[in-house]
Amino acid sequence: MNKQEQPTWVGGPEPVNDKWLQIIGVPMAVLPFVFFYLNEYGYDGRLFAQTFLAGVVSTGLAWQLLRWWVLKVRTWYIAREEFRQRLLVTFLGYSVFIIPMQILETWSIRFFDLTGLMQEPEFPRVYLMHIGMALLFAFLVGAIYESMYYLQKNREAILEAETLKKATLQSQYDSLKNQVNPHFLFNSLNSLSSLITEDKKQAGEFLDELASVYRYLLQEGDRELTLLRSEVDFIRSYRFLIQTRFGSAISFAIQVDEPFLDDWLPPLTLQTLVENAIRYNIILPEKPLQLRIQTTADGQLQVINSIQRKPLRVAAMPIGLGSLTDRFQRLGLRPLVISDDGAEFRVTVPLLRK
Known part of the structure; x- marks a missing residue:
């Protein structure tokens, strides 16, 4: 018997139901940076509010960019057997986007300091710490997105297999009746x-x-x-x-x-x-x-x-x-x-x- 072709996932990317993931994820991604600044420049309520609000805005924009990238890559690698290629390209894209964005954000945030407490970030220690934290959280969220997508497609594949099985059984039954x-x-x-x-x-x-x-x-x-x-x-x-x-x-x-x-x-x-x-x-x-x-x-x-x-x-x-x-x-x-x-x-x- 010839080996049957493995089923593939067809169609473009479907809308992602990730509203609650963003609502919870964005503040959680911001908090490590906020505590870093408080630890560096002093625990001050104004500094907390400033860095938290600025972080929510910048992280929210970055999240939308990475979310767009996730859906874009899914249009290139739709098949289930292309899981590794999709994962590799997705996470390479995260690195390409996040590293320059995080360098720019770390360098520029002191120009918007209204408290007078922030100083020029120490190079390369602060930059490397910020890049590492940003990549770690992006990879974590990316893994969640990929798991959601994989589970969704597995459910669809199971449903399709069940439908095909029912159609096959009906075909066999009809064939038997005809015989x-x-x-x-x-x-x-x-x-x-x-x-x-x-x-x-x-x-x-x-x-x-x-x-x-x-x-x-x-x-x-x-x-x-x-x-x-x-x-x-x-x-x-x-x-x-x-x-x-x-x-x-x-x-x-x-x-x-x-x-x-x-x-x-x-x-x-x-x-x-x-x-x-x-x-x-x-x-x-x-x-x-x-x-x-x-x-x-x-x-x-x-x-x-x-x-x-x-x-x-x-x-x-x-x-x-x-x-x-x-x-x-x-x-x-x-x-x-x-x-x-x-x-x-x-x-x-x-x-x-x-």
């Missing part, structure tokens, strides 16, 4: 009714094979894969019912090599292909339909039928065959290979090795 064709059951019961009066022994065999067919439908119909061995046993029972119904009007050969019986394929694959051959071709004793199921040397399964189409306009791809093709694609299997040379209609089914 248990009421017309097939009706025709089988009519054949059984005729046999009861004509040949009770054959009627008993017919009933046993009919039970085998429906047992397999109920047991395997909701599975994704089954052994070719089980599928062949099922199709032999199905062949018995078909040949009992059509008699000499159909020729049905099964030639499957032993080494491939433990390979895998989706259940009811053979029934779908046989049913399509019967549905779209003329079946008459004087013009029997030739059906053949065989394996190839390279480990593939082929279902072949002679072409004697009914004089009806039908879709380019029969309904059952189209559903089967979609099923292989959904399971991540190699696709069916369909060929029509005018004499034979051939469907090559890739088997999954054990």
